[in-house]
Amino acid sequence: MTNLSIHKSILGNAIRVVTKNIPHAQTISMGVWVNVGARDESADENGLSHFIEHMIFKGTASRTAYQIAKELDAIGGQANAFTAMEHSCFYARFYHTHLDTIISILFDILLSSTFDPIEIDRERQVILQELRMMEDDPDDYANYLLGKAYWGNHSMGRSILGDRERIESFDSKTILAYFRERYSPDKIVIALAGKVDHDSVVERMEKAFGKVRNQGNTIKRKKPVPISEKIFHYRDQEQVQVCLGGKGYPLKATEKYIFTILNIILGGNMSSLLFQEIRERNALAYSVYSSPLMFSDCGMQNIYMGLEPSKVNEALRLVRQTLDNIIHKELAESTLLEAKExxxxxxxxxxxxxxxxxxxxxxxxxxxGRYIPIYEILKNIECITPADIQSMAQDILHMDKMAMAFLGPIDEDSVTV
Structure with missing residues (x-):
């Protein structure tokens, strides 16, 4: 690594430890990243990774959930976790003198969580409430429907939370078996930024985690094949949420920087083409945006807007017009420069x-598998030309090939795309 403040070591059991020392900092942000997410679950396992996220702070062989919370509060530490499609993360932020305490807690929860049946039944109700909250949130639920419309029955098209049937079925034995099988050292990265000394951190990590052995299992991810269907989900509400999903690029693709800049131009800020056309000039929607979704072996171009049922067709016409303009007209240098900045x-x-x-x-x-320095990112952004943007638009922005999801008081016969 060329950045002298960034260091990487690999423990004897393949856990990777990456640190960045920030001289002026007095705190440390630490994350345990695991290469396991919702897409790695079978249909029957859907929601298990997220369930584990909830249970990880709920008690170990030596600490109750209350004791974990009490220890964190006693040092002013903040800890949490999240689950994504392709990874899970357990993280903490704390004053640098409390590193040993945080390592002790994380070591305990990652190696000795009991997944107590009583705690599981209690937390199950919390997760079901979270599922209801997601389903009640029009933006979240519409984007979930878009995933189904684009990825189909592939695990990428499922909810990270799982469904009610699965959530209600998981027991301690199932959760513990999945956790022990999947959350192995070779899938773990421990990252720390702040007031850290790399050698000291590695010594502590080796002592805490070094004896943990791999299970010898591997996860073979199957690349999804987009199906690009249309889904209409009727719901009695004021607005219709409209989501469009088209071809995208994976994280390691050389085109990822162009993909990012294209989306800034298309719908990534207030001066973007869709925001100006749909909201500012025609007042059809309050919220309209586009975003590039990128994963290890796939990606998706996402467009979202929320509007009255009577305005859906006009908005879709303007979206098509905007996409066609990017495809057929070379972008102005000034527009590209603004997006780069x-x-x-x-x-x-x-x-x-x-x-x-x-x-x-x-x-x-x-x-x-490496740290990408800021200068490398900026260099790749700087190299992008108007021709690059147009070429990508011609590849991915064809509305007729996009998946679509509609949530609200609308049916298929009402939409003329």
Whole structure:
């Protein structure tokens, strides 16, 4: 690694430890990143990774859930976890003198969580409430429907949360077996950013985690094949949420930087083409945006808007018109320059956060096996030309090939796309 403040070591059991020392910092952000997510679950396992996320702080062989919370509060530490399609993360933020306490807690929960049946039944109700909250949130649920419309029956098309039937079926034995099989050292990256000394951290990690052995299992991910269907989900509400999903690019694709810049231009900020056309000039929607979704072996172009049922067809006509314009007309240099500056500023601003730096460390190692320095990202952005944008648009922005999801008081006969 060329950045002298960033170091990487591999423990004897294949756990990777990546650190970034930030001289002015007095705190540390630490994340345990695991290369296991919702897409690695079978249909019957759907929701298990997320269930484990909830249970991980609910008690070990030596600590109750209350004792874990009490220890964290006693040092002013903040800890949480999240589950994504392709990874899970357990993280903490704390004052640098409390590193040993945090390592002790994380070591305990990752190696000795009991998944107590009583705690499982209690947390099951919390997860069911979270599922209801997601289903009640129009934006979230519409994007879930888009995943189904684009990925079909592949695990990428399922909810990270799982469904009611699965959530209600998981027991301690099932959860513990899945956890022990999947959350093995070779899938783990431990990332720390802040006031850290790499050699000292590695010594501590080797002592805490070094004796954990691999189970010898591997996860073979099957690349999804998009089906690009249309889904209409009737719901009695004021608005219709409309989501469009088209071809995208995976994280390791050389086109990922062009994909990002294209989406800034298309619907990534307030001066973007869709925001100006749909909201500012025609007042059809309050919320309209596009975003690039990228995963290890696949990606999706996402467009979202929420509007009155009577305005859906006009909005779709303008979306098609906007996409066709990008496909057929070369982008102005000034528009591209503004998008580049927006991207570069966003990246630099994110580096002001110690937590964001830890996230970049962990994700870079998990996704790419190396740290990607800022200058490399900026260089790749700077090289993008108007012809690159148009060429990508011609490849992915054909509305007739996109999956679509409609949530609200509308049916298929009402939509003329």
């Amino acid at each position: 927006y991207a570069k500023a966003t990246i630099q601003l994110s580096e002001e956060s110690i937590n964001n730096q830890m996230v970049r460390l962990g994700q870079n190692e998990l996704f790419y």
